[in-house]
Amino acid sequence: MLRYTKRKPRGYRNAYIIVRWLNETQGRTGNSRVARLLETANKLGGIVKSGQLPAVNLLTWRPAGNKLQLKNLRKATRLANILEKYLSRYKVRPELVPNMKGHWYARWRPTTKHGQTWITVSADGDTYSFGEEDILLNVLDLAKEGKLQGIQRCDRCRRWYFAFVQHQRYCDRSCQQSNFRTNPKFKLKRKHYMRGYRREEHERNRQAKLKRRVRAGL
Numbered sequence: 001m002l003r004y005t006k007r008k009p010r011g012y013r014n015a016y017i018i019v020r021w022l023n024e025t026q027g028r029t030g031n032s033r034v035a036r037l038l039e040t041a042n043k044l045g046g047i048v049k050s051g052q053l054p055a056v057n058l059l060t061w062r063p064a065g066n067k068l069q070l071k072n073l074r075k076a077t078r079l080a081n082i083l084e085k086y087l088s089r090y091k092v093r094p095e096l097v098p099n100m101k102g103h104w105y106a107r108w109r110p111t112t113k114h115g116q117t118w119i120t121v122s123a124d125g126d127t128y129s130f131g132e133e134d135i136l137l138n139v140l141d142l143a144k145e146g147k148l149q150g151i152q153r154c155d156r157c158r159r160w161y162f163a164f165v166q167h168q169r170y171c172d173r174s175c176q177q178s179n180f181r182t183n184p185k186f187k188l189k190r191k192h193y194m195r196g197y198r199r200e201e202h203e204r205n206r207q208a209k210l211k212r213r214v215r216a217g218l
């Protein structure tokens, strides 16, 4: 489970809020809207990487690449259209607020409120409320920092978490370990290991007994 700490890497605050919101509003309409948006964005992000898409022929402006790259391009176009559709549901407006030191807060404010999916989060000594539209803005900020693919769902308990390493598949150690334990491959490995261990233990005991008898002059 993701915890809020004072020392945090870049994008951590956004990720923390998104993960909490996703886990606390599960089963509500707004939640699945954001979940679908995230899944689509991460799928698209997974394709748009160097080497996976065709290059563009500069004379004809046609994509030039192998079969897989061309297939990826069609898939990416389809996903980009879906993402655009999901995003077009939200309306935001710019807001400019001065502070005492002469700086300005420039930010986006949602104008549509889907409601019903509010959570409150305490961070840095303050309490904030987050609705679906606020979470969307957090998602956009995290995407700008290149950390969006870190928002993932646990393979075992289906809770959302933020992955610090790319190959992470579980929300925490206990999920990872219990998944290992129920995995048939792991079970078999463990069985063989225990059998070998017991055999060695038996042998060790036998040797020790023998030594003791020798020492006692028996």
Ligand SMILES: [Zn+2]
Pocket (backbone or CB within 6 Å): 154, 155, 156, 157, 158, 159, 170, 171, 172, 175
């Ligand atoms: Zn889990």
